[in-house]
Amino acid sequence: MSSQKFSVYLTQLAEALRDEKGPELAYLLKPTSEHGKALVKDFRGNISRHSLSYYEGSLESPWDEIAIQYVLVVNSCARKRAVEAFKEECTLVSLFLRFFANNTGWTLPALFSILRDLRDLAFDVTASHGQEGTANMEEAARIISKAFSHCVIDRQSPIQESRRWGVYYVVGLILKCYFKVKRISLSKNILRAIDANPDIPPLSQYPRSHQVTYRYYIGMLSFLNEDFAKAEQELTLAFYNCHIDAHSNQERILTYLIPLRMFRGHLPSRELLQRFPVLEDLYTPFITAIRTGDIRSYDATLDRFERRLVDLNLWLTLDRARELCIRGLFRRVWIAAEKSTRVPVSMFHAALSIAIEDIPEEEAECLVANMIYKGFMRGYISHEKQMVVLAKTEPFPRLADRPAPFALLQ
Amino acid sequence: MSSSASTSQPVQSTSAAVEHTKDDDVPHLGVLEEDDEFEEFAVADWDDSQTDLAHLGGTAPGAAKSGGDKLWEDNWDDDDIEDDFSVQLRSELAKKKGNGSGPESMQH
Numbered sequence: 001m002s003s004q005k006f007s008v009y010l011t012q013l014a015e016a017l018r019d020e021k022g023p024e025l026a027y028l029l030k031p032t033s034e035h036g037k038a039l040v041k042d043f044r045g046n047i048s049r050h051s052l053s054y055y056e057g058s059l060e061s062p063w064d065e066i067a068i069q070y071v072l073v074v075n076s077c078a079r080k081r082a083v084e085a086f087k088e089e090c091t092l093v094s095l096f097l098r099f100f101a102n103n104t105g106w107t108l109p110a111l112f113s114i115l116r117d118l119r120d121l122a123f124d125v126t127a128s129h130g131q132e133g134t135a136n137m138e139e140a141a142r143i144i145s146k147a148f149s150h151c152v153i154d155r156q157s158p159i160q161e162s163r164r165w166g167v168y169y170v171v172g173l174i175l176k177c178y179f180k181v182k183r184i185s186l187s188k189n190i191l192r193a194i195d196a197n198p199d200i201p202p203l204s205q206y207p208r209s210h211q212v213t214y215r216y217y218i219g220m221l222s223f224l225n226e227d228f229a230k231a232e233q234e235l236t237l238a239f240y241n242c243h244i245d246a247h248s249n250q251e252r253i254l255t256y257l258i259p260l261r262m263f264r265g266h267l268p269s270r271e272l273l274q275r276f277p278v279l280e281d282l283y284t285p286f287i288t289a290i291r292t293g294d295i296r297s298y299d300a301t302l303d304r305f306e307r308r309l310v311d312l313n314l315w316l317t318l319d320r321a322r323e324l325c326i327r328g329l330f331r332r333v334w335i336a337a338e339k340s341t342r343v344p345v346s347m348f349h350a351a352l353s354i355a356i357e358d359i360p361e362e363e364a365e366c367l368v369a370n371m372i373y374k375g376f377m378r379g380y381i382s383h384e385k386q387m388v389v390l391a392k393t394e395p396f397p398r399l400a401d402r403p404a405p406f407a408l409l410q
Numbered sequence: 411m412s413s414s415a416s417t418s419q420p421v422q423s424t425s426a427a428v429e430h431t432k433d434d435d436v437p438h439l440g441v442l443e444e445d446d447e448f449e450e451f452a453v454a455d456w457d458d459s460q461t462d463l464a465h466l467g468g469t470a471p472g473a474a475k476s477g478g479d480k481l482w483e484d485n486w487d488d489d490d491i492e493d494d495f496s497v498q499l500r501s502e503l504a505k506k507k508g509n510g511s512g513p514e515s516m517q518h
Contacts, residue, residue, distance in 0.1 A: 016470040116450070176447060176489050216448050222473075233472070240463050240471035249449055266482040292491055335489055336499040347421075350502040355493065373411035400474060400484035 002054070005042040009035065010058055010067055017063065020106040028355035029070060029096075031121075036074035036155050047075045055364070061065035061096045069095060077121075082128050086121040086136055093118050093143055095201075101150045104157040108166045114146050117171050123180065141177035144170060145190060152197050164199070168206050172213035179217065187221060201328060210240045216253055223256055232260040251276050251341040258283055259317050261325060262290065263406060265399025282308075286318060293328030295355045320409050324399065326367065327376040329355055331396045341379075341395070345386045 008027070014022040027033065052068040059067060069092040076085035084410065093114050100107050121363050122140035129407060148170045154163035171190055178186050194200060203211055210223035218233035235257040244248050258268050273280040282305065282359030289298035302318055303310070309315035333351045337343045367389055371377045376399075378391035399405070414501060463471065466479055474484035 069456050179439070180447060207455035212451070213448060229449065235468065236471050240466070240482065241461055243451060243453070243460050244451065244452055244462060246461070254447060261482060264474075266484055267486055269475070269481050272481040291486055291488060292495075293495075294495070302414050332496070332499065336496065336503055344506060346506060348502060350506075351499055354498050354502070396487070398484065400476075 003039065003042040004066070005035075005039050006055070006067075006071070009038075009039055010055070013063060013067055014059060017060075018054070022055045022106045022109035025107070025110035028115050029066075029092070029110060029117075031073045031077045031085070031117055032068075038068070038076060039071055040075050040078050043071070049318075062098050066092060066095045066099075082121070082124045083132075083136070086118075086125050086140075089114070089118050089121050090139065090143055093147070097146060097150055100163070100350070103163075103166050104154075104161040106161065106168075108163065111147060111166060112169055115147055115170065118143060119173055120175055122177070124169075125182065134183075135334070137177050138186070141174050141186070141360045144174050144177065148174065148190065148193070152193070152200065159201075164201060165199050165206065167194070168203060168210040168214045171212065172210065172217060175214075175217040175221075179220070184221060184224060191218075191221075208241050212238050215241070216249070219253070220256065224225070224262070226409070228260055228409060229404075230265070231269045231288075232257070232264070232406070235248060235260065247276075251279060254279055255282075255312065256314070259314060259321060262321050263399075263409070265402065265405070267291070272278050290321070290324045290328055293325060293330070293355070295322070295325050295329055295352075298322055298325040299356070323374070323376065327371060327396065327399070329369060330368065330377060334390065334395060341390045341392055342388065345381065345388055348388065375402050 013025070015021075016028060028035070030036065043051075049068070049072065052071060055068055058064050069088060070218070073085060073088040073092055073384055076088050084146050096111070096114055100111055106391070118140050119137075122133070122136045123135045129136075140405075148167065151163045151166040151170055157163060162220055171194065174190050175187055177186050203214065214239035215234045216376060219231050222228070222231035222234060235253050239253045239257055242253060244250070248340045254268075256276050260281065261268070267290070268279075268283065275285065277321060285301040286298060289301065299322070304314075306315060309318060329351055331349060333347050334340070334343060336351075337347060345361065345368065348368050349359070349361045352359055352364050352367070365383075365386070368377070369381055372379060372381070376396070378395050378397065381388050394401075415437035462481065465481055466473075469478040471479070473479045474485050
């Protein structure tokens, strides 16, 4: 059996390889492209590894096998066999890596493209096969990790043509896989491998799309591991380097960056929130409550959004940010007391009782002590006199001036 | 779920209805609702002018308004909030003052 179209395809592959055209190669290997569908049609249903073995040797190895493998992938996709398509793409990627390992960075566009396809096909299985899909996603991550190793170990290519320029994009894909199936603890090995390789160029020298994706995932990992200071740094850099037209990515970054910034006393400006109406709806009630010390409204908002916040892993963080609101309330007590340096505990107690509910006076005293301990208030409590003695200057330092704003969150 | 609620005791179906109302009340979080992820960028690289770095006027990201980044406010403590709570708070304070140091000395 033979196919006119397949012969043309082989020629196109050979040309792309000869001229070292990475993007062209990427295009030729895309399972969803029109030329792929046309190829499959041209074989008139007669597609199997066996029947295609006729073409072995038609291109320099491994490209004859890759070309055959490509037809098998497209065929599985066309027949909507998700599991099979994923398995065939795994083979295609493994074959490609044999070639990749001996070539320079011109091949990176093709690598990125087939790894993306691999991940997307694994995702299709996850969507239709549940638990089995999770295993496939981990398999995809394992194969992509091999590609990562081939990028890192490039010692021959001149630096500007190095495969090392693929490192961060590939790591971004691996992290995406782990996040998708909620196996983020698996990320550790790959991140350790980056740290262990001083030959990898600094992140800032990579294309911005690589930087931003990588920083987003590092920021999210730090957030989930409760390393909030690092999370805030990485997400800040991710946000500021993100393309402003990549609106949903910016929104995603800000979803986590806004609460982290709140702890630093940085509230998003109206201008910023207006660009992201979804975040404006979510965060405005919290921010208003923090500004005015309105604990009742803060609690009501926390309650109203509870399910969504839990889904986003944000509930605990916003529950902790309630302290910022209590600070606001206590500050208002001090203002009502005409900024006196001596405010009776009973005043704080009264304020809490009006704002939330009647609580024992000892509890109010305990909350004041806690606020002082955490640096939200400066002063001390005279327990015998039930008096809060506040510092003469800045008894309520600006939140932005608190050193180590994330230190006492646990 | 709604069918199981309707065949069970009335009490349960009421609570299901309440639950439902509460759900409707939850504002939708658009893109964050979907089980979606960080998207592929349409282009690989871009300059500062196509980012929010343009807001910073050359300063490093991480500051707020007083440090040159107008996207974040850091001076927002308000000494002049006038609402019911302020009124209640002041009247509470006046009461305390009216009682003098009575309650404090009584504790000893």
